[in-house]
Amino acid sequence: MWILSFLVILCGTTIAFADHWGYPIEQANGVVKGEENWGGQCALGRRQSPIDLAEDASVVGYYPYLSFINYTQPIQNAKVRNTGHSLQIDITDGQEYLMTGGGLKGTYMMDQMHFHWASEHTLNNERYGLELHIVSHEKRFGTFAEAVKNKNGIAVLGILFHVSDAHNIDLKNILDSAEPIKNGVGQSSLIKAPLAPADFLPKNRNSFFRYEGSLTTPTCDEAVVWTVLTETVPFAMLQIERFKETTDDVGAQLTNNYRQLQRLNSRPLVYVKSYEESASSMTAMSISLLVLTQIVRKLL
Numbered sequence: 001m002w003i004l005s006f007l008v009i010l011c012g013t014t015i016a017f018a019d020h021w022g023y024p025i026e027q028a029n030g031v032v033k034g035e036e037n038w039g040g041q042c043a044l045g046r047r048q049s050p051i052d053l054a055e056d057a058s059v060v061g062y063y064p065y066l067s068f069i070n071y072t073q074p075i076q077n078a079k080v081r082n083t084g085h086s087l088q089i090d091i092t093d094g095q096e097y098l099m100t101g102g103g104l105k106g107t108y109m110m111d112q113m114h115f116h117w118a119s120e121h122t123l124n125n126e127r128y129g130l131e132l133h134i135v136s137h138e139k140r141f142g143t144f145a146e147a148v149k150n151k152n153g154i155a156v157l158g159i160l161f162h163v164s165d166a167h168n169i170d171l172k173n174i175l176d177s178a179e180p181i182k183n184g185v186g187q188s189s190l191i192k193a194p195l196a197p198a199d200f201l202p203k204n205r206n207s208f209f210r211y212e213g214s215l216t217t218p219t220c221d222e223a224v225v226w227t228v229l230t231e232t233v234p235f236a237m238l239q240i241e242r243f244k245e246t247t248d249d250v251g252a253q254l255t256n257n258y259r260q261l262q263r264l265n266s267r268p269l270v271y272v273k274s275y276e277e278s279a280s281s282m283t284a285m286s287i288s289l290l291v292l293t294q295i296v297r298k299l300l
């Protein structure tokens, strides 16, 4: 009996951590129902992602500028891959896309980029159409596999896309290139037009939310320092529909691939305002201080 229980536990563990996990199914009315059943750290962790990035739940932080090294260089031999859970662009060896500064405690090297439709993080309770995750590991650990064992070993940059009238040409490039593999899990195809990581970044890279969390897919390792930019990037409604044409490992349409919101618990959520915003509010504060000083002087 004991051996049987042990086997059941062992099998349960294997299933939970195998690649056969999935997202709750979207109902006909567009509502996504049901929790994920991913187990392990995904169920037990206290520092999970994604979360609602609410300004009123955050503290304002002042960090130096984020810097992106080589991000304007086109990705060599760039391919888009159907992982069964997303469309992903892997960075091959020999290319160094680095992110540092902005309050990060190390230099992070890019491994891959992938998309979630709809967005995983919400901004002041609002869910966006699409979220890009640029995943990097801290360079001193050498590999993603080693870095993910450490708190803040992984840095993910999140970019939110809002629906507009215009097609996003960089997303069009990805979607057109993904056409032959959208129904082939594990397959990849070459990206047609040159693509550099900076193409996806909004103009303002200095206003963002920062918190410590997890990977948003099994095994949900709590190793991620998150940076989600507050300026959103436009894309067209029809482009979401094209993302949804991707199929998973059982041939079902991946109509959504976002994880539900997790509790903030006792974690600090830092809102970093860009220099321009901080500068204008500082000016406003200096003016009011000046006025106050003059009033006090008159009173005396």
Ligand SMILES: [Zn+2]
Pocket: 114, 115, 116, 133, 216
């Ligand atoms: Zn992701």
